[in-house]
Amino acid sequence: MLIIDGKKVSLDLKNELKASVESCQAITGKLPGLTVIIVGHDPASQVYVRNKAKTCKEIGMISTVIEMAADTTEKHLIDTIHELNNDPAVHGILVQQPLPKQIDEFAVTLAIDPSKDVDGFHPENLGRLVMGHLDKCFVSCTPYGILELLGRYNIETRGKHCVVVGRSNIVGKPMANLMLQKLDATNCTVTICHSATKNIPFYTQQADILIAAIGKAGFITADMVKPGAVVIDVGINRIEDASTKSGYRLVGDVDFDAVSAVASAMTPVPGGVGPMTIAMLLKNTLQSFQRINGL
Ligand code: GUN
Secondary structure, three states: OEEOOHHHHHHHHHHHHHHHHHHHHHHHOOOOEEEEEEEOOOHHHHHHHHHHHHHHHHOOOEEEEEEEOOOOOHHHHHHHHHHHHOOOOOOEEEEOOOOOOOOOHHHHHHHOOHHHOOOOOOHHHHHHHHOOOHHHOOOOHHHHHHHHHHHHOOOOOOOOEEEEEOOOOOOHHHHHHHHHOOOOOOOOEEEEEOOOOOOHHHHHOOOOEEEEOOOOOOOEOHHHOOOOOEEEEOOOEEEEOOOOOOOEEEEOOEOHHHHOOOOOEEOOOOOOOHHHHHHHHHHHHHHHHHHHOOO
């Protein structure tokens, strides 16, 4: 069984991005800039934002984090986004989700200039993805990272049956639409399963490529997987574990030990899809810089 090593691929990718940032600076005298807005004090969001800022600096980009109080109004947040839309030093804008309940996440997504929407959440970017205009859009970072892993591991996808479990706007929907496109690492027959699907195992057992993005620890068991399938685990679930210092550990949506006896290739958790997400965010930011500067 092949372990698809997202940690290693993300390191390779970050080295490639660092070299590209250096050559962009040599040509233009400028650096790509990513601004992340975080509203409130959600501990998981704070960790994600810190990691994004740290990795951004590691590859030589300019990272700015704007911290806003938990009681920030939607208007104040949107006014700030409009300023960033007009700031030529900002090439990528990301508003960390979830947002406090007084703020409408969709209104915030709509306020971001699609040409700086490095999360790929704006309907213009998602619409371009659905219609196959990938050269002019941003693909949301987790699905884009999975595509990169499939490509770098030369996983055969053309004409294969890809089953995506989960229909979120961040992962499931863009992932399924990406696998449907006529590209090298896609071109699949695609099925989407979700919470109202009757008999999920009936579908997952037919998957050549199974992508689990449910958010439930160990949801995909060995009996749900076709022998030889490629299994991609998007889940990051905390489960209690008294034997660790923190009292918990991270597991995916796939029962890794049991499924590894059936699958031909799998992403681990941690060290699979997770590290790719930030790398793709920076790739999108570099792409935004290159487009804005006509490179
Ligand atoms: N919260 C969890 N994942 C993400 C992400 O990819 N982007 C944003 N903006 N918020 C998130």
